[in-house]
Amino acid sequence: MPDDFKIIVFKTTYLTFKAERALKKAGIAYKIVTKPRDISSDCGLAVRVDAADLEVVTAFMNDGGIEFIGVW
Amino acid sequence: MIYLDNAATSHPKPEAVYRRVDDVLRHASANPGRAGHQMAVEADRAIFEARESVARLFNIKHPDRIIFTPNATAALNLAIKGLLKPGEHCVTTAMEHNSVTRPLKFLAQLGAEVDKVQPSPKGVTDPFSIKAAIKTNTTLVAVTHASNVIGTITPIGEIIEAAHARNVPVLLDAAQTAGSVNIDVEGLGLDLLACPGHKCLYGPQGTGFLYIAPSVRLKPILYGGTGSRSDMDTMPDFLPDRYEAGTLNTPGIAGLGAGCEFIVSEGIARIRSHEVALCKRLMEGLAGVPGMKLYGVDDPWARASVVSFNIIGNVEGMDPASVGDRLDSEFGIAVRVGIHCAPDAHKTMGSYPTGAVRMSPGYFNTAEDIDKAVEAVAEIARGAR
Numbered sequence: 001m002p003d004d005f006k007i008i009v010f011k012t013t014y015l016t017f018k019a020e021r022a023l024k025k026a027g028i029a030y031k032i033v034t035k036p037r038d039i040s041s042d043c044g045l046a047v048r049v050d051a052a053d054l055e056v057v058t059a060f061m062n063d064g065g066i067e068f069i070g071v072w
Numbered sequence: 073m074i075y076l077d078n079a080a081t082s083h084p085k086p087e088a089v090y091r092r093v094d095d096v097l098r099h100a101s102a103n104p105g106r107a108g109h110q111m112a113v114e115a116d117r118a119i120f121e122a123r124e125s126v127a128r129l130f131n132i133k134h135p136d137r138i139i140f141t142p143n144a145t146a147a148l149n150l151a152i153k154g155l156l157k158p159g160e161h162c163v164t165t166a167m168e169h170n171s172v173t174r175p176l177k178f179l180a181q182l183g184a185e186v187d188k189v190q191p192s193p194k195g196v197t198d199p200f201s202i203k204a205a206i207k208t209n210t211t212l213v214a215v216t217h218a219s220n221v222i223g224t225i226t227p228i229g230e231i232i233e234a235a236h237a238r239n240v241p242v243l244l245d246a247a248q249t250a251g252s253v254n255i256d257v258e259g260l261g262l263d264l265l266a267c268p269g270h271k272c273l274y275g276p277q278g279t280g281f282l283y284i285a286p287s288v289r290l291k292p293i294l295y296g297g298t299g300s301r302s303d304m305d306t307m308p309d310f311l312p313d314r315y316e317a318g319t320l321n322t323p324g325i326a327g328l329g330a331g332c333e334f335i336v337s338e339g340i341a342r343i344r345s346h347e348v349a350l351c352k353r354l355m356e357g358l359a360g361v362p363g364m365k366l367y368g369v370d371d372p373w374a375r376a377s378v379v380s381f382n383i384i385g386n387v388e389g390m391d392p393a394s395v396g397d398r399l400d401s402e403f404g405i406a407v408r409v410g411i412h413c414a415p416d417a418h419k420t421m422g423s424y425p426t427g428a429v430r431m432s433p434g435y436f437n438t439a440e441d442i443d444k445a446v447e448a449v450a451e452i453a454r455g456a457r
Contacts, residue, residue, distance in 0.1 A: 012300070014123065014135070020117070021120075034108025044105065
């Protein structure tokens with residue numbers, strides 16, 4: 001059920017794993033997934049989170065200075 | 073065996089390093105950055121963690137500007153060949169390892185200018201001489217933090233200050249100090265830092281890195297796949313990918329990360345104190361042996377953990393190679409002899425082309441190891457009288 005999830009895409013693999021570390025620390029559920037083909041980015045991976053958590057997660061990324069390209 | 077060749081490669085490694093390499097090689101050695109399956113993600117994670125661990129040890133604010141390389145030589149080549157162009161000038165010293173001297177010589181043949189500042193015979197580089205050598209076309213100052221032969225520590229803070237006053241970036245070759253002598257990248261305002269993973273950072277061979285400050289832009293010297301921007305036929309413009317073409321040494325880099333974590337957990341000051349105590353004991357012990365020539369400064373705190381010497385004797389000096397062979401075969405003591413890939417350093421200290429015997433204690437050596445080494449040298453020297 002893809003509608004239940006949101007995909008956050010970061011510019012680089014390094015930032016993707018920086019995001020993972022932050023999410024793990026905060027106890028927010030996530031999964032590292034392969035970036036969907038139609039999203040243009042420099043990283044082949046993306047972070048999938050529950051749609052319900054999106055607002056918290058994006059605020060968290062902004063606070064931590066972990067820049068992301070977008071959310072799908 | 074008593075291993076006193078840590079300046080070439082440290083041995084043994086902390087247990088955590090062996091375990092990390094084994095674990096990653098068994099469970100996470102898919103290709104990092106190339107796929108999204110679980111094992112590839114584990115490999116990515118191992119690389120990420122290692123980058124963070126290196127950054128923590130060296131106080132690097134931007135871990136993604138740490139470029140993993142196969143060794144310090146590759147890191148130095150990237151820095152030197154990526155920066156210096158024909159017509160531009162580099163200031164270096166007559167104390168450098170061939171990993172700096174040779175790429176500079178290659179570029180000089182292509183039209184770059186290189187000036188080697190002369191340190192004292194004890195290996196002391198005067199920051200003023202570096203400052204005085206900077207010209208209007210100088211684009212790089214490349215210096216060793218401590219010579220692999222004589223060990224004298226370079227006053228890097230003053231050199232950076234002098235170079236920055238002329239807007240020239242500084243490349244530090246920390247092959248003999250990284251992990252043993254504290255290097256605060258942000259505090260120093262260091263531009264380029266080249267380190268081997270397999271010496272004082274306790275990683276396996278085949279690892280190293282170059283840190284590139286945000287103010288420095290290098291031309292890549294290696295081109296190929298990065299797993300990112302695969303649609304493009306040029307290297308990506310973002311770091312670390314721009315300079316990390318080809319599959320990384322994932323298990324080795326993970327081991328390097330574990331080595332850095334070991335240093336942080338032990339405390340670099342504690343490691344340094346132990347090595348200084350061993351060097352002091354070694355220098356004092358060797359100085360008490362008749363017919364001995366010791367190189368470098370007397371203060372063990374002013375040098376990396378490297379002690380070079382020759383047995384001069386009463387008549388003529390002993391060939392360092394035969395001293396090394398006897399230490400190995402008769403006493404089970406591993407040292408390095410010869411000119412240590414650093415002919416300029418030996419010329420500076422007056423031991424070229426003979427070379428010298430080098431003992432380099434590490435964190436895992438003991439005072440007993442040092443005493444046995446001194447006794448062995450004394451025994452060999454008795455035959456020289």
